[in-house]
Each structure stands twice: as C-alpha cells, then as structure tokens.
Amino acid sequence: MSAAAATLAFGLAGTSQAAAPTLREAADATGRFIGTAVNDGLLNNSTYRNIAASEFDSVTAENAMKWEAVEPQRGQYNWAGGDRLVQFAQQNDQLVYGHTLVWHSQMPQWLQNGSFSNSELRTIMTDHVTTQVGRYRGDVQRWDVVNEAFNEDGSLRQSKFYQQLGESYIADAFRAARAADPNAKLFINDYNTEVRNAKSDGLFRLVQRLKSQGVPIDGVGFQNHLIVGNVNGSAIQQNLQRFADLGLEVVITELDIRMRTPSDSSKLQQQARDYRAVADACLAVSACSGITVWGISDRDSWVPDTFPGEGDACPWDGNYQPKPAYHALLTAFTDAAGDPGGPGEDPEDPEDPGEPGTGSCTAVFTVANRWATGSVVNVTVRTTQALNGWRAEFDLPSGVTVANGWNGGFSQSGARVTVTNAAYNGTVAAGGTFSFGFQTNGGAAQDGTAVSLGGQRCAAG
Numbered sequence: 001m002s003a004a005a006a007t008l009a010f011g012l013a014g015t016s017q018a019a020a021p022t023l024r025e026a027a028d029a030t031g032r033f034i035g036t037a038v039n040d041g042l043l044n045n046s047t048y049r050n051i052a053a054s055e056f057d058s059v060t061a062e063n064a065m066k067w068e069a070v071e072p073q074r075g076q077y078n079w080a081g082g083d084r085l086v087q088f089a090q091q092n093d094q095l096v097y098g099h100t101l102v103w104h105s106q107m108p109q110w111l112q113n114g115s116f117s118n119s120e121l122r123t124i125m126t127d128h129v130t131t132q133v134g135r136y137r138g139d140v141q142r143w144d145v146v147n148e149a150f151n152e153d154g155s156l157r158q159s160k161f162y163q164q165l166g167e168s169y170i171a172d173a174f175r176a177a178r179a180a181d182p183n184a185k186l187f188i189n190d191y192n193t194e195v196r197n198a199k200s201d202g203l204f205r206l207v208q209r210l211k212s213q214g215v216p217i218d219g220v221g222f223q224n225h226l227i228v229g230n231v232n233g234s235a236i237q238q239n240l241q242r243f244a245d246l247g248l249e250v251v252i253t254e255l256d257i258r259m260r261t262p263s264d265s266s267k268l269q270q271q272a273r274d275y276r277a278v279a280d281a282c283l284a285v286s287a288c289s290g291i292t293v294w295g296i297s298d299r300d301s302w303v304p305d306t307f308p309g310e311g312d313a314c315p316w317d318g319n320y321q322p323k324p325a326y327h328a329l330l331t332a333f334t335d336a337a338g339d340p341g342g343p344g345e346d347p348e349d350p351e352d353p354g355e356p357g358t359g360s361c362t363a364v365f366t367v368a369n370r371w372a373t374g375s376v377v378n379v380t381v382r383t384t385q386a387l388n389g390w391r392a393e394f395d396l397p398s399g400v401t402v403a404n405g406w407n408g409g410f411s412q413s414g415a416r417v418t419v420t421n422a423a424y425n426g427t428v429a430a431g432g433t434f435s436f437g438f439q440t441n442g443g444a445a446q447d448g449t450a451v452s453l454g455g456q457r458c459a460a461g
C-alpha cells in the first residue's frame, strides 16, 4: 500500500468510529483470559454487575471462597457466596478462578485458635480441600491451592500448617485437590514474587522440588499488588518465563497498582503505563494464560483499608468510569492481537504510517472522565524522531469545545483543535513522549480520537 493510500484508508477509518471492543473481547483475541476479583456483596449493584459481566471472562471470589467464609464451624460448610459466584459466571459464560484453599490468613476462629495434633490438623486440611474442590468440581477451572506460603527471604512462612506439618502440607494439599477434581488446574499463589528476588527464588526451588516429587501442580499465580512508578515489565516477563520454562502455566492473579492519594493526571498516566507493562509481560510469555485484576473500581478496592494513604489502584475510578489504566489494558490486548492501528491498516507494510515503530508517531487519546456536558482528556504522543517544538492536531465531535488545557497552547477552529508545546515540553528525544490534557464543554470527546503530529497521522498506540 502506498503512503497516500494508507493515509486515505485511515481517514475513512477515522470517520466510521467502530465501537471499541470490551476487555474480554480483546483478551479473547489473544487467547488469554481477563478476570476480576468479585466482591459478593456488590453483585446487587447493577453498575458493578454489568461491568463484571461485560468486561471480564473470568471471576475470582474476593473473599467468598476463603476458609473462614466456607467453613465457619468445623465440618459445617456455607456455600452461599461461592455458589452465587459460580452461578454468575455460568450466566455470563465466564471461567471461575478458585481462591483459596490453604492460607495462613482469613482462617476461621476454630482453626486459628484450636489445638490439634499433627495428624488431626493434616486431616482437617485435606478434608477441607477435598470437600471444597469436590463441591465445585467441573465449575472451577483453576484453584489457588496454597496461598502466600513464603517469607520475603524465600524461606517457608511459619504458618500453623508449616509449623505442625512441615513442607509436606503443600504436597498433601495439592494431592487432595487433584483427587477431588482431576480436571482443575492447581496453582500456588504469592505476592512480591513478580520479579526475580529471594522470595521468588524460594518459590522457584519449591516448585522444582514439587515437580521432581511428582506432586500435581499445574501453575504459579503472581499476585501483582504493585506501586505506580515501581513496575519493571521486562523483569516481570523474565520471571514469568523462568517459571513457564519449568513446564508450568503462569497467571497474573490479583493485579492492582496503587498510588498515594489523591491521584492526578500524571500519576494516572504513569499507572496506565504500569498496567500496560504488566499486561505486555504476560502477553510476551505464551504460558501466561490470563490476568485477573483485584477489583473493578477504586471504590471497591481493598487497598485503602490495607495501605493507609494509598489507593486509586484499579482500572475504573470511584464512579465506575474507565481510567487511563483501563485503556492501557485494552490496548495491550488489541495490539497483541495484531491490530495496532485500527481498520484500514496494513501491518505488513513498512511504509504504512499507522504502524507503530515504522511511522513517526503513535498517540493515546484517553477520555479519563466524562459526563453529560463535558469530559477530561489526556493525550500522550510518542515520536520516533527527536522534536524541537511540536504541533499536534485532532478533531472534536460537533459542538464540543476545549474549555481549558494544560501542558500546551490550545486553539480551536471548528472541530479542529491545534495544540503547540509549552515552554518546558517542546524538546523530545527520539523515542520519547510528550503529553497534554484538556477539559471539554458541550459534550465529551471520543476515546481513541486520531491525532496528527506536524501534519502526519499518528497510529493509535
């Protein structure tokens, strides 16, 4: 395709405004699942329920399948919350990720405070695993059999199970789970194991031992409770890969990326890059089967209760509006599925200006917030060439105007908005980015609006 034809194709694509895919559609196109933790108490909230149903194809019980919820008295089971989740998943054609069977935390009082002989404790544990996995046999595709077994230094945590039973409690839990549902995939899950460090090395060695002993383990879950600005995508990818190389499936099981609150636009943009880095790390590892986020909106997240002064860690904000992090996840999947520039693009054509890395720019145009009469928009442009001063242009829907803007000088003529660099952000290195933002009046801007830089159309990126 010639450059002129490509530009024309882009022009047509830009006016047709195809509906953006949902996260689950985009993830599906890459062969991965995208899940969320579901708070049982919020399933009555229609906004929450609709997002959980339409955007995700996997669900994890945030609390309803933990030991304290399931077996509050010894031998007396309460399946209400777990059953609601399974029913929700079946109604919405979703996978269920079971969380969690053996864990030092959220144990029922009778177990936490009771004294049992070693053999009695072993039986209590295997009975619990057998009963719960058996209950959901065929309904739950993956289980976190053992959760958070490690200390930060890579030694095994001194949980009640480890103290009394030693390392063998882990193998016994996996064997009981396999016997109760031979088709469920069995995982060990932990946090602060995302990159290579003493803790993930300890986990790695344990998994090697389990495999060499023939213990039925299928995968490793990496929680990914991360901090904005502190995410190293390539280190995550390398660590996922070394576990995958043991012949295991790997999953991002509890992704959230927190910040000190309140948020601002630059923290939200950094958070979006961090979400993207985690998603890209998974997508680069063929054994990484999916990503689960730990909560839909900032309103529902566990983070503020657990990390005082921090929050805003989820892909949707407290009003259930998608944040830049949402769009970053979505774009990670759509790019990985081989559609980086939208319809009309020929990704094989090196002259196609829409292909990231071969054209001169890519742009992410994100509506961070919208309401009936306005919106807040963030735009980030990446340039392959060094810039000394820049001019970016885009069109707003009819009747929508820029009310005020930041990180640039704004002018508007009809639909067309022109933004030039501010004094402090005109110099951009090759491969670097610049960002600006603005608020609209008269209606909302459209996510993914095409942006041009110096007259050349940027790819959606």
Ligand code: XIL
Pocket (backbone or CB within 6 Å): 062, 063, 147, 223, 254, 302
């Ligand atoms: C958290 C839940 O989100 C909270 O609602 C609950 O109060 C405590 O547990 N690692 C895990 C999850 O494996 O089960 C935890 O979930 C978060 C950390």
